[in-house]
Amino acid sequence: MDEEYKILKQGAEAKLYMCNYLGKPTLIKERFKKNYRHSDLDTSITKERIKNEARSIVRCKTAGVKTPCLYLVDFERRRIYMQHFEESITVKDFIINVVSKNQINSSGETDSIKVLDVVAKMIGEAVRKMHENNIIHGDLTSSNMLLVPKSPTGAIDDSKWLDIDNLELVMIDFGLSFIDSSTEDKGVDLYVLERALISTHNDFPDLFSKILESYRNFSKNNVKEVLCKFEEVRARGRKRTMVG
Amino acid sequence: MVIAIGFEGSANKLGIGIVRNGEILANCRRTYITPPGEGFLPRETAEHHQQNIHKVLQEALDESGILPQDIDVVCYTKGPGMGAPLMVCAIVARTCAKLWNKPILGVNHCIGHIEMGRLITKANNPTVLYVSGGNTQIIAYSRKRYRIFGETIDIAVGNCLDRFARVLKLSNAPSPGYNIEQAAKKGKKYLHLPYCVKGMDVSFSGILSYMEDKIEDLLKEYTPEDLCYSLQETVFAMLVEITERAMAHCSSDEVLIVGGVGCNERLQEMMGVMCAERGSKIFATDERFCIDNGVMIAHAGALAFESGTRMDFKDTTITQRFRTDDVLVTWRDD
Structure with a gap:
């Protein structure tokens, strides 16, 4: 039966298959066994991550953050079944392939940059909504965010990704997520995002500051403490490269 | 053809190496070893380097058969x-440069490890896991x-292992990490x-x-060997996992392990x-090149020197904090 599934992608820790589950396009995420690590450790890590992922997806729904719908969890086969967005692009690919290539268009205006600003705002708001609900993503990178058209476009070129009014941001990959109310974990979550963006998108150096700005402005609820903690985590980071 | 001499003394290893176009002519080293249960402190380590550096320098020159004027x-x-141990090597290097009337170049320690690893293994464009007593970083080359x-957000993996060896009072000779590996x-x-x-x-x-908090209770149920084993399995699994993530992220199919912890055979196996x-x-x-040495500084310096990097004498200072991504890689064109 497994042979019928079409493998979509093999990531670092899971294989992704496409299938049809109860008439819906479905993505199966299978966390395959890692032979390099002790089998007890492997089993406990895998079980914990499947649980985290399922839990956070559901919690995000109540927080108003868009995620794929959860269909089924199968611990035996180390699988999660969830909604598959057939028309989607990761924010990473969006920045590298769409924004960079469409920077100078016929009107001479760099409108893809404006689109990126809106995307940055959406990211800041989504992360803030998660943190307000004590959801720590744990692996915030531009590969773990998708842009999905609100209504199907059918377009084959990049234009659909520049029509910002028809796009929404979907957060994925909650394997490293957990629930915690501490400012420390929120600060680290932001720091992980900053580091990921610096290393991957160094040609857009102010991307993170725009995300942070929308994170800050989204609501007034004690955001100061989180941002102070974030600065502290950052400082710890700079101090770290000490002894060779 | 560039002949370079390198002085390394950022931690408890004092190393001097000489290279000629990537060929290693001398690789001499002394390690400051502290009693079990103790780590090395800056002042004592600097004193160790002071007492040994002239002997090691003579050894390196003799072994290589190179005369100072050939450098x-x-x-x-x-x-x-x-700071203090770095300073000892910097002062001797500056003195040599003046005595011999040669140009001088300060090198980033982490870059030294990476270039040494690339030289020895012939890896072309690897994802680098740099693991030592002071650093834990996942590094990839991109645009100069x-x-x-990825990196540790608190202590380095080698620091974690060393300090656990202290808790168990394992010997620091030849290194605490080696004794944990054997246990x-x-x-x-x-x-x-x-x-x-x-x-x-x-x-x-x-x-x-x-581990520190619970050590007494843990030792009732587990042997020190079990604890070393569990610690290694856990921290190395974490390192392999983030390395794999970085490889997937960068679509890379080569890994290079460098730094002192890199000679651990279990880590290499995983x-x-x-x-x-x-x-x-x-x-x-292996340990000749994984562990801090002078050759890596000489080699990385030679690459930079050949590609035109120069340093004014007034800039030949030291810095305790020097990030890997601060260095402009002038010698790679990919």
């Missing part, structure tokens, strides 16, 4: 590292910089420890304080299994 550039570790994709080979019973991966970053301080499953290649070196 093209004097290289030394500018940072990162402990070695960029840090771990006899461990059987696996203890679940905190496992802390945050994106491509890792954290080790929680594991260490967990990384090898991961690479085999991905169809990737693993590159690692």
Whole structure:
């Protein structure tokens, strides 16, 4: 039966298959066994991550953050079944392939940059909504965010990704997520995002500051403490490269 | 043809090496070893380097058969590292440069490890796992910089292992990490420890304080060997996991392990299994080149010197904090 599934992608820790589950396009995420690590450790890590992922997806729904719908969890086969967005692009690919290539268009205006600003705002708001609900993503990178058209476009070129009014941001990959109310974990979550963006998108150096700005402005609820903690985590980071 | 001499002394290893176009002519080293249960402190380490550096320099010159006038550039570790020991090497390097009337170049210690690893293993464009007593970084090259994709957010993995060796009062000779590795080979019973991966970053301080707090209770149920084994299995699994993430992120199919912890054979074995499953290649070196040495400084300095990098004498200072991605990689064109 497994042979019928079409493998979509093999990531670092899971294989992704496409299938049809109860008439819906479905993505199966299978966390395959890692032979390099002790089998007890492997089993406990895998079980914990499947649980985290399922839990956070559901919690995000109540927080108003868009995620794929959860269909089924199968611990035996180390699988999660969830909604598959057939028309989607990761924010990473969006920045590298769409924004960079469409920077100078016929009107001479760099409108893809404006689109990126809106995307940055959406990211800041989504992360803030998660943190307000004590959801720590744990692996915030531009590969773990998708842009999905609100209504199907059918377009084959990049234009659909520049029509910002028809796009929404979907957060994925909650394997490293957990629930915690501490400012420390929120600060680290932001720091992980900053580091990921610096290393991957160094040609857009102010991307993170725009995300942070929308994170800050989204609501007034004690955001100061989180941002102070974030600065502290950052400082710890700079101090770290000490002894060779 | 560039002949370079390198002075390294950022931590408890004092090394002087001489290279000629990537050919190693001398690789001399002394290690400051402290009693069991103690770590090395800056002042004592600097004194050790002071007392040994002239002897090591003479040894390196004798071994290489090179005369001071044949040398093209004097290289030394500018940072990162402990201030006082760094200073000892910098002063001797500056004195040599003046005496011999040669140009001088400060080198980033981490870049030294990476270039040494590439030279020895012939890895072309690998994802680099740099693991030592002071650093834990996942590095990949992109557009003239070695960029840090993941790192520890608190203590280095080698620091975690060293400090756990102190808790168990293991010997510091030849190194605490080596003794943990040997003890771990006899461990059987696996203890679940905190496992802390945050994106491509890792954290080790929680594991260490967990072990430190509970050590007396743990020793009732587990042997010290079991604990070494469990610690290694846990922290290395974390390192292999973030390396795999970084490889997936950068679409890379080579891994190079450098730094003192890199000569741990269990780490190399686990990384090898991961690479085999991905169809990737693993590159690692042995203790002659993994552990801090002078050759790596000489080689990295020679590469920079050949590609035109120069340093004014007034800039030949040291710095305790010097990030890998601060260095402009002038010698790579890819």
